[in-house]
Amino acid sequence: MGTIYKTPDSRRQTLALYDRQLRSLGCRWRDRYVDTGFGRTHLVETGNFAGPAVLVFHGGNSTTAYNLLLCRFLLPHFHLYAVDIIGHPGKSDQRCLPPYGYAYGRWASQVIDALGFAHMRCFGGSFGGGVLAKLMCVAPEKVEKSVLVVPAGIGNALPVGAVKMLVPLLRYRHGGDERYLRQTALYMAMTEDVLDSDTIETLRNSFDHVKTKVGMPTNVGARRMRRCHAPTLVLAGERDCLFPARKVLRRAPKILPCCRTYQLTGRGHMHLLTEEEQSMIVSFLQGDPPPPPGR
Incomplete structure (x- = not known):
């Protein structure tokens, strides 16, 4: 197995930053490791341990620790299982999976099995949204509800x-x-x-x-995705250079039977969510009525 890091010291530097960012969350967390057919996978278990379980996928070439800083608004409400995507920076095995095909979906399905759940609520952003989309195609019965934020895999733009x-x-x-x-x-x-x-x-x-990965999860097949009837909320950035709202929000309702969409107006791929938008996501994952179509 090759390394995803540039130098022998690079992994140490990356994990030192990872641990500093986890500590800065200021809440209780614990390490979890599960075995899959693709390799050993690490998760950070945190948030409200009495709340509903949510499986969280981070962005590409990034880490779960940084993603949790972006998702602080989820911590009071949900029991988060924030997974280090295999082959990306973090504490999972370094085996890289291809961005095309559905290997990431099979890996994510095995993570859910290894955690002991029949199905889970899921949240994924950017590359992690693409991994979640692949999971919804591979094992739709394991996705209870999903939120995809500026996701790969739905309407990727030319690079x-x-x-x-x-x-x-x-x-x-x-x-x-x-x-x-x-x-x-x-x-x-x-x-x-x-x-x-x-x-x-x-x-x-x-x-x-980190040896940067340019390839994002490819667009999922419509026939596969239509098998997933989980309530799904898709948020996309109007000015996202990678996964623009005009492509993502046009295609998502066509391939997802139970889909609501929301445009992050004026924002790019990296963005800040308003308090109203954060509350909308929390309510959706908690099971409140889905939001109206986005503006």
Whole structure:
């Protein structure tokens, strides 16, 4: 098995940041490990241990620890099982799965089995949303309810945005100037207010220490996805360069039998959710009536 890290010290640096960010959550958490046919998988179990269980998938080239900082609003309400996607930074095995096909879905299905659940509520963002979409195709009966935020796998755009990011990214890698790191991030974030210290530190670690994965989970097949009747909420960014709302929100209702959509108006791939939007997600996962179609 190859390494996903650039140097022998890169994994240590990544896990040190991972643990610092977990501690900064300021809540109780514990490590869980489960075995799958694809490799050993790590999860962070946290949140409200008396609440409904939710399986959480993080974004690509990132970590569960950083994702939990973004999902703090879920912590008071749900018993979170936040999984380190296999082959990505974190504490799961480093075996990389192909972005095409449905291997990620089979892996996620085995994680649910290993945790001892027949089905789970699920939350996935970006790359993790693509993993969740693959799970919904492979084992629709294991998804009780799902929220996909700026997800891969539904309406992927041509990788023009990724190409535009290459120039400042190469400049950053050549000289380490943080100005170019921020320029790279702004192609996804659109506005500076999204780029807080945790986000910048996570991006820096990813670019400095991780062999970046460019390939995102490919679009799922419509026939497979139509088998999933779980209530689903899909949120997409109007100005997302990777998975734009105009593509994601147009296709999602066509392939998901029980789908509600919501546009993150004016926002890119990296974004901030309003309190109203956070409450909408919590209510949806708790089982309240689904929201009206998004604006």
